[in-house]
Amino acid sequence: MKENLKSIIEYPGVVIFFGLCVAMLAGYLIVPDKEYSQMENRYLQKRPSVSASSLADGSFMDSFETYTNEQVMFRDFLVKCKSAFVWATGSVENNGIARGDEGFLFDKTTAISPKASKNIAAIRNFVRESDRDVYIAIAPTSVWVNADRLPTGMPVLDEVSLSNEMTLALADEKNAHIIYLYDILNEHRDEYIFYRTDHHWTTKGAGYAYEEIADEMDLDRQDISRYDRSEAYDFYGTHYAKYKGPFVSPDTIEYYDVPIDSLEREKDTKYDLIDTDKFDGFDKYGAFMYGNDGKCVVHAGKGLGKNLYIFKDSYANCLIPYLVMNYDNITVMDLRYFGGSVSEEIAKDPQADILLVYNWSFVNDDNHFYKLADK
Amino acid sequence: MVFSSLLFLFWFIPIFFALYYICPAKWRNITLFAGSIVFYAWGEPSYLILIFVSILVNWAAGMAIAKFRSSHDGYYIRWEKITFVAAMIFDFGMLFVFKYTGFFVSNINSLFNTSFRDPAFTLPLGISFYTFQIASYVIDLYRGKIKEERNILTLGTYLVMFPQLIAGPIVVYSQVSEELHKREITPQKVAEGIAVFILGLSSKVLIANTVGELWKDLDLIGYERISMPLAWLGVVSFTLQIYFDFNGYSLMARGLGKMLGFDIPMNFNYPYISLSLTEFWRRWHMTLSGWFRDYVYIPLGGNRKGKIRTYVNLFIVWFLTGFWHGAGWNFICWGLFFFVLLSLEKSFLGDFLNRHRLFARLYSLLLIGLSWMIFAITDFHKLGVYFSRLVAFSSIGASSDFVYYARNYGVVIAIGCIMSASLVPGWLRGIIKPGSGVAAREIVGIAVQVVLLFMCVCYLADASYNPFLYFRF
Numbered sequence A: 001m002k003e004n005l006k007s008i009i010e011y012p013g014v015v016i017f018f019g020l021c022v023a024m025l026a027g028y029l030i031v032p033d034k035e036y037s038q039m040e041n042r043y044l045q046k047r048p049s050v051s052a053s054s055l056a057d058g059s060f061m062d063s064f065e066t067y068t069n070e071q072v073m074f075r076d077f078l079v080k081c082k083s084a085f086v087w088a089t090g091s092v093e094n095n096g097i098a099r100g101d102e103g104f105l106f107d108k109t110t111a112i113s114p115k116a117s118k119n120i121a122a123i124r125n126f127v128r129e130s131d132r133d134v135y136i137a138i139a140p141t142s143v144w145v146n147a148d149r150l151p152t153g154m155p156v157l158d159e160v161s162l163s164n165e166m167t168l169a170l171a172d173e174k175n176a177h178i179i180y181l182y183d184i185l186n187e188h189r190d191e192y193i194f195y196r197t198d199h200h201w202t203t204k205g206a207g208y209a210y211e212e213i214a215d216e217m218d219l220d221r222q223d224i225s226r227y228d229r230s231e232a233y234d235f236y237g238t239h240y241a242k243y244k245g246p247f248v249s250p251d252t253i254e255y256y257d258v259p260i261d262s263l264e265r266e267k268d269t270k271y272d273l274i275d276t277d278k279f280d281g282f283d284k285y286g287a288f289m290y291g292n293d294g295k296c297v298v299h300a301g302k303g304l305g306k307n308l309y310i311f312k313d314s315y316a317n318c319l320i321p322y323l324v325m326n327y328d329n330i331t332v333m334d335l336r337y338f339g340g341s342v343s344e345e346i347a348k349d350p351q352a353d354i355l356l357v358y359n360w361s362f363v364n365d366d367n368h369f370y371k372l373a374d375k
Numbered sequence B: 001m002v003f004s005s006l007l008f009l010f011w012f013i014p015i016f017f018a019l020y021y022i023c024p025a026k027w028r029n030i031t032l033f034a035g036s037i038v039f040y041a042w043g044e045p046s047y048l049i050l051i052f053v054s055i056l057v058n059w060a061a062g063m064a065i066a067k068f069r070s071s072h073d074g075y076y077i078r079w080e081k082i083t084f085v086a087a088m089i090f091d092f093g094m095l096f097v098f099k100y101t102g103f104f105v106s107n108i109n110s111l112f113n114t115s116f117r118d119p120a121f122t123l124p125l126g127i128s129f130y131t132f133q134i135a136s137y138v139i140d141l142y143r144g145k146i147k148e149e150r151n152i153l154t155l156g157t158y159l160v161m162f163p164q165l166i167a168g169p170i171v172v173y174s175q176v177s178e179e180l181h182k183r184e185i186t187p188q189k190v191a192e193g194i195a196v197f198i199l200g201l202s203s204k205v206l207i208a209n210t211v212g213e214l215w216k217d218l219d220l221i222g223y224e225r226i227s228m229p230l231a232w233l234g235v236v237s238f239t240l241q242i243y244f245d246f247n248g249y250s251l252m253a254r255g256l257g258k259m260l261g262f263d264i265p266m267n268f269n270y271p272y273i274s275l276s277l278t279e280f281w282r283r284w285h286m287t288l289s290g291w292f293r294d295y296v297y298i299p300l301g302g303n304r305k306g307k308i309r310t311y312v313n314l315f316i317v318w319f320l321t322g323f324w325h326g327a328g329w330n331f332i333c334w335g336l337f338f339f340v341l342l343s344l345e346k347s348f349l350g351d352f353l354n355r356h357r358l359f360a361r362l363y364s365l366l367l368i369g370l371s372w373m374i375f376a377i378t379d380f381h382k383l384g385v386y387f388s389r390l391v392a393f394s395s396i397g398a399s400s401d402f403v404y405y406a407r408n409y410g411v412v413i414a415i416g417c418i419m420s421a422s423l424v425p426g427w428l429r430g431i432i433k434p435g436s437g438v439a440a441r442e443i444v445g446i447a448v449q450v451v452l453l454f455m456c457v458c459y460l461a462d463a464s465y466n467p468f469l470y471f472r473f
Helices: A002-010 A012-030 A052-056 A059-070 A075-088 A115-129 A159-169 A182-187 A203-216 A238-243 A276-280 A314-318 A342-347 A360-365 B006-022 B025-043 B045-070 B074-112 B127-142 B152-160 B173-181 B187-221 B228-260 B277-283 B286-297 B307-325 B329-355 B357-376 B380-390 B401-420 B426-432 B439-461
Strands: A097-099 A105-107 A134-139 A176-180 A229-235 A251-256 A262-264 A295-299 A307-312 A329-333 A353-359
Touching: A002 A012, A012 B006, A012 B187, A012 B439, A052 A059, A059 B006, A075 B439, A097 A238, A105 A238, A115 A134, A115 A159, A115 A360, A134 A159, A134 A203, A134 A360, A159 A176, A159 A360, A176 A203, A182 A203, A203 A251, A203 A314, A307 A314, A307 A342, A314 A353, A329 A342, A353 A360, B006 B025, B006 B439, B025 B045, B025 B152, B045 B074, B045 B127, B045 B152, B074 B127, B127 B152, B127 B173, B127 B286, B152 B173, B187 B228, B187 B401, B187 B439, B228 B357, B228 B380, B228 B401, B277 B286, B277 B329, B277 B357, B286 B307, B307 B329, B329 B357, B329 B380, B357 B380
Parallel strands: A134 A176, A134 A353, A307 A329, A307 A353
Antiparallel strands: A097 A105, A229 A251, A262 A295, A295 A329
């Protein structure tokens, strides 16, 4: 054994290999766990504690394995290196995000999900139950509008098929007013209407959508440029958080300070629509509406005598500052986090308008549309 | 637990090997046994009991067979046979119950319109592999080729040894019986083991997982929507995925074996350079084909009982080989596909292939690739769609999907082709073998290992997709 130990110096490979394994193990034991990954904009698994039940049902092993992957020393560096290796092999894709022309990152969605039909059916049932008009604004994704900026041959979500399916599903519903936003956005496709590193539209893109929605809903189009305009820089969005490859230039967020009386959120009340603190962090799009909330109410205090219910995904968050110009009170519901009853909620204000704002990717695979038809 | 995970690399390896190397030689088996149990139970604690029972039953059967044999009494000789048969029924019965019940229940139900309930067992991890291993012990013992193992812990260590417990190579008892009792661990062996392990890890993480993404995408897109060139790229990518996946696993097992002081046999020998399918099976999953040869084909009489019996024997072996890979009709078809082609090669095709090497190469590659489609696509309808895309000439140029995938995976596929075709020159291949004594070569070899290991760690830190194909069996 002693001779072995002596001669082991002649095998530096052995020393390096075990040295690395032991050093990384020490990293787990010594370095405190990180709560949150800035780069990936998500919470990380901390070291789980052992209990008889979590050992028996295997949940301890699962969370320990996740912990091992998420708390590995130098994780951000390792992950960035991986992205660089993938890039170096000539691949334009990493973790399901593809790099297209002009610095655009795109979400690769290979096919229509079986959930899409269910979600469309849930919307139809909601409209059918409704005692008033329902406006359904559907945004195209960045992929569909930027078709000529995609890497050649990249599989995409067929949004035309989805539109046809929705049109057909709602054909007999008199209360349904579908507002497809593809045409208006496609007209402005060479402007900065979609972020390059994020899946959302920009404030400008939402502005064009607003004009289309306002026309369809018979609202007086208002000009947002009368309010203070600001910019936030160095925005690396959700696509970047997965892609993490080299040579990606950041986006800029444009926003307007539309004054309101108050924003009543589930846990607290705010007095503006933009959480400027978020611009210091990574999740900069989260500044709009202070991020997603199950239900929040914007009191605009315009005295116009009109109220609105919005059911939405996060695309709507930067659209709401526009709509605030046309309504007194806007109740915003995100079904992913909303725990109450939709039918009870809209019965509270029978005069208010109803607007759904979703993007196709969300309609394609979200799991919460069933809450719309809760009767 | 899987080898290609940070959990294995940074928790299991440092802790286990520290204990293993520090403890006195006579405690090594128990350390290895305990470590292997942790390794196995990490993913599947509930089936641990099955392994313990299997060890106990086969150990007891071995002891009984030896006891009856030593009595030299005709009465006991009969009992020797009964014990042997009972052990076989137990071993293969367990495999049958846990792996094939669902298959038979659903087929009987659809055939006779009955409604027997499928107990829906989850497949115990590694059962296909460890059943074959432990059976080799009892069979060889019964045949008088080896002596019984009196120490249940030693036999248990053989069965649960973590490098090969879950997905092989199928190490027969006689190959490691000596090392189970006394093995030497030298820095040279450990260094070699590490080199082989890193090579296997790289095969799995850098190549198999990467091209596996392509194959997964084709399924998501839907086979009916892909163009002909992309369908062929899919064949190439799955062909590479399964080789680098399984060979990667086998290399990691072999490397870990060396680090523990065992010599675990090679499982692959450049199967894709074969010039016939007969040759392919001499180079692919060699420990499995060896097992079927030694424990099925030859006992059935092999090719020594006339032509008809030879083909019947081949049929049995290939039916079983297919069925071993999975409880599904597509696996049976896959096995029979090889039965038909190997029979043809045996009767006349083999001579033709010997004379036309270029044809033989194309023939082998094409049929190996197509056989993997039968293997990979378990649904016959989808398989039909896939084959129709392979000849959908009208789709050429109609879709640019091929461009996207060729661009993303072209380099890795090319590397995979070069590596699997044994086109890497010998001096380069030898470079990562430690202990050559040439300083410059050693340094380059270690540098290659360090770079590969670093890349693997990077990929694992970001990994979302990391399946082992052979874990399903």
